[in-house]
Amino acid sequence: xxxxxxxxxxxxxxxxxxxxxxxxxxxxxxxxxxxxxxxxxxxxxxxxxxxxxxxxxxxxxxxxxxxxxxxxxxxx
Amino acid sequence: xxxxxxxxxxxxxxxxxxxxxxxxxxxxxxxxxxxxxxxxxxxxxxxxxxxxxxxxxxxxxxxxxxxxxxxxxxxxxxxxxxxxxxxxxxxxxxxxxxxxxxxxxxxxxxxxxxxxxxxxxxxxxxxxxxxxxxxxxxxxxxxxxxxxxxxxxxxxxxxxxxxxxxxxxxxxxxxxxxxxxxxxxxxxxxxxxxxxxxxxxxxxxxxxxxxxxxxxxxxxxxxxxxxxxxxxxxxxxxxxxxxxxxxxxxxxxxxxxxxxxxxxxxxxx
Numbered sequence: 001x002x003x004x005x006x007x008x009x010x011x012x013x014x015x016x017x018x019x020x021x022x023x024x025x026x027x028x029x030x031x032x033x034x035x036x037x038x039x040x041x042x043x044x045x046x047x048x049x050x051x052x053x054x055x056x057x058x059x060x061x062x063x064x065x066x067x068x069x070x071x072x073x074x075x076x
Numbered sequence: 077x078x079x080x081x082x083x084x085x086x087x088x089x090x091x092x093x094x095x096x097x098x099x100x101x102x103x104x105x106x107x108x109x110x111x112x113x114x115x116x117x118x119x120x121x122x123x124x125x126x127x128x129x130x131x132x133x134x135x136x137x138x139x140x141x142x143x144x145x146x147x148x149x150x151x152x153x154x155x156x157x158x159x160x161x162x163x164x165x166x167x168x169x170x171x172x173x174x175x176x177x178x179x180x181x182x183x184x185x186x187x188x189x190x191x192x193x194x195x196x197x198x199x200x201x202x203x204x205x206x207x208x209x210x211x212x213x214x215x216x217x218x219x220x221x222x223x224x225x226x227x228x229x230x231x232x233x234x235x236x237x238x239x240x241x242x243x244x245x246x247x248x249x250x251x252x253x254x255x256x257x258x259x260x261x262x263x264x265x266x267x268x269x270x271x272x273x274x275x276x277x278x279x280x281x282x283x284x285x286x287x288x289x290x291x292x293x294x295x296x297x298x299x300x301x302x303x304x305x306x307x308x309x310x311x312x313x314x315x316x317x318x319x320x321x322x323x324x325x326x327x328x329x330x331x332x333x334x335x336x337x338x339x340x341x342x343x344x345x
Contacts, residue, residue: 051327055281062284063280
């Protein structure tokens, strides 16, 4: 295979890390809403944890994106 | 790393020109470092770049705002003063919640880190006439320097406070003896990847966000005045999202610093 083509395919595959990030973010907000509707009075106190969890889940997907960007733009 | 970005931007510019014909669009161009004042110190390149300019602007704005808003120090705060006090209270609560009252001596450094990252993230959202747009935190060298500084500092605090008992951090209590060798190795690896994950999280978020903004911005330009309104409306939403992300990442950076500090202060947990 042409190395340039392999690089592009690899970059595309690396972006599949965002699948997991999407699932994770969905789980976090979904579960937060479920919990918040069951006990609305306890919800505001957990809002910082929600944001923290969102950022941590999103970051794992972005690590994959960084791999894709390295494959595309760094001369190996 | 800076050279890497310059060469990456050049390579992307060269490729983009080939693919898109006239007026080739390049979402990576915004990350290019331009030297304004060439300067060499002891064989190192210490030029004053656009990155330096943005850092000076951000730090200057924050300093000017904090000093100006707190110049009277009233008991009943003015509007500006209450913004400063809100920021102070926000970070102080964060330190108290995550690192306990023992973390309060380190409040100034965490406040500085939070305000610095926040200022850099938000300043990157504003395009300046004549200078263009630049986000300092979208370069891994900046975020890694911050994270490495935090990592080394926190480790030193841990050893200074607890001596060799600090190593208890790697041996969680209540783990079966058979699992212990495995757990210790995992704990040590996770400890040493902290600066990497802390820096890559901020860098990747800012870089991905700004690349996305550039790509959607090119849709607006590409579709012209008739069809460009739909991506333009989407751009407005994305801008809001990016401002949220700018706050969120500064918050997460500071919270994780607090958590690492808490680990150094109370390694037994």
